[in-house]
Amino acid sequence: MSVQLAHQQVGAKGDDVVDSSSSEDAYCLDALVEGRATTAEVRQVSKAMFERLEVLEEGTEEYQYVRNTLIESNMTLVRxxxxxxxxxxxxxEDILQVGTIGLIKAVDRFDPAYGVEFPTFAMPTIIGEMKRFFRDTSWSVRVPRRLQELRIDMAKATDALAAELDRAPTVAELAERLGISEExxxxxxxxxxAYTASSIDAQSDDEDEEGTSWIQRLGVEDPALEGVENLTALKPLIAELPDRERAILSMRFGSDMTQKEIGEKLGISQMHISRLLSRTLTRLRTRLLSEV
Known part of the structure; x- marks a missing residue:
């Protein structure tokens, strides 16, 4: 049902001069600009349909038809x-969608007995849905609503104290102004x-690190850290080995000598060196794992 058709059923017509300073009149002005209806038509049609909705049984086809017509004819409120x-x-697009949800809630809750025009009643609900949408989606990381609201209060208090003190306020001063604890x-x-997030590929603001992105400044686990832990754990175990085996380990892994070079220095065969190394490493590995 269009606004014009509904108007014909109500039997009202006329032109009003609107004051765009009022949200209610501005809403009706939108309808006028779009050529859909005059201010009086929008108000009278909505009033008639709400009165009709009151006497219809919820869930019936006629009830749903009138309800949908009310929603469609008042979409200008959302815009x-x-x-x-x-x-x-x-x-x-998302704002209009959540605003429409607010309009639907307003239509379902409105009672002509309230003594106010529907736009006056509906606007707080519509805008409230939009603000809730921003509250739920604007933060990069979701935090409790209490902290979201406290962030706003703290920003206002920070600005006020900075103007009064001519410096940035301390945590204690903010806590006293807001009446909360320092924690x-x-x-x-x-x-x-958590309100905003930047790409780790973005360039840093540090003047000394011009051209350096945050990803290049992120800390990573040192791959040599595990080696340090292993060496610390092996130190007392190596100290318990016979002198010759400690010497072979030192030459093989400390001086990076080959088995052949070690054998020539100690006067024994390369095969013997290989067996000694294998036996020593197996013993150390077994002792190390058993202690873990």
Whole structure:
């Protein structure tokens, strides 16, 4: 059902001069600009349909038809509310969708006995849904709502104290101004880091590290760390070996000598050196694993 057809059923017509300073009138002005209806038509049609909805049984086909017509004829409310977030053009489709959810909730909750026009009743619900959408999706990492709200309060308090003190406020001063503990201030400051995230490929702001991306400054586990732990654990085990076996290990792994060179230096065969090394390494490996 179009707004014009519904108007014909109500039997009202007329032109109003609107004041765009009011959200209600601005909403109706949108309808006028689009050539859909006058201010009086939009208000009177909605009022008539809400009165009709009250006497219909919920769940019936007629009830659903009137309800859907109310939603469609008041979609201008959603578009008007979305203008407040025009700076988020890339999210406009999502904004309109959540705003429509708010409109549906407003239609289901509205009662003509409230004594207010439907736009006046619906706008807070529609805008509330949009703000909830931003609260739930704007943070890079989801944090509790308490911390999200505390971040906003802390930002305001920080600006106010910085103006008063002519310096950045301390944690204690922020806690006193907000009436919370210092631990809560620190928690909020940590949580605030989760609001936005940057690519690790982005260039750092450090003037001394110009042209260096964050990924190049990330710490990694030193592959030699495990070797240090193994050497520390092997040290007392090697000390228990006979002198010749310790010498062979030192020449093989410390001086990087071949088995042939070790054999020539000690006056024994390369095959003997190989057997001694194998036996020594097996003993050390067994002792090391058994202690772990």
């Amino acid at each position: 008007f509310a979305a203008r407040r977030f025009s700076h988020r053009a890339d999210q406009m 809560e201030v620190l928690e909020a400051q940590v949580a605030a880091n």
